[in-house]
Structure formats: C-alpha cells, structure tokens
Amino acid sequence: MSSSVLDDEAIKKLRGTLGSILSSGLTPGEINPLTLKKIYCSVVIPKACFGAQQWSNCSKADLKGLEKVHMKSLKQIATLSPYCNTIFTLVLLDMDSAEDLMDFYKLQFL
DSSP states (O other), X not given: OOHHHHHHHHHHXXXXXHHHHHHTTOOTTTSOHHHHHHHIIIIIHHHHTTXXXXXXXXXXXXXXXXXXXXXXXXXXXXXXXXXSOHHXXXXXXXXXXXXXXXXXXXXXXX
C-alpha cells in the first residue's frame, strides 16, 4: 500500500473513533479536557496509528492531512476556536504533533 492510502486510512480511523467517543456523551463541555486528552491518547491515537512503524516512506505531504485532523481534534477536545494557534493548543494539552507521534512509534518499534 502506498503511504497516501495508509494516511487516508489513519485519518478515517482518527475521525471515526473520536466522533464515536464524543457522540457517546463524553463531550468537551461536560468532561474535563485533560480527561478527554487521556482518552484520546490511549484509544484514538493508537487505533489511528496502528502499523505506523511500517510507514517508512511517508513524506511530509502525506502526513499533512493527518496533522490537520490531529490538530482539529485537539482543538475540539480543548474547546478552542478552530483558528487558535496550533502551538498554543499543543502546549495547552501537553501533546506532540502527529509527525512526532509517528516518529515515536517508529522508534519504539525498533
């Protein structure tokens, strides 16, 4: 499979899993954003990035879509405006970018 197909599948899984969690009643307005971040890190990210260790030929252009969805999800979790600065969002929730997460999974595999 090409890296763009893998990236598209990861985006679908990330959107779908987060959407089902939020629609189950765990909305950002009703639960602490740090609790949602913990759920996001323990359920959504591993499901979306399953097999990321094998994505050795991913280019920055391929990861751009995943990065956008990742940042949109984090802003939704933190109840921030979609136009909020991405660095602020990452610092607020103490998270890494999608590219850093992919690199972490690859290094963890090795």
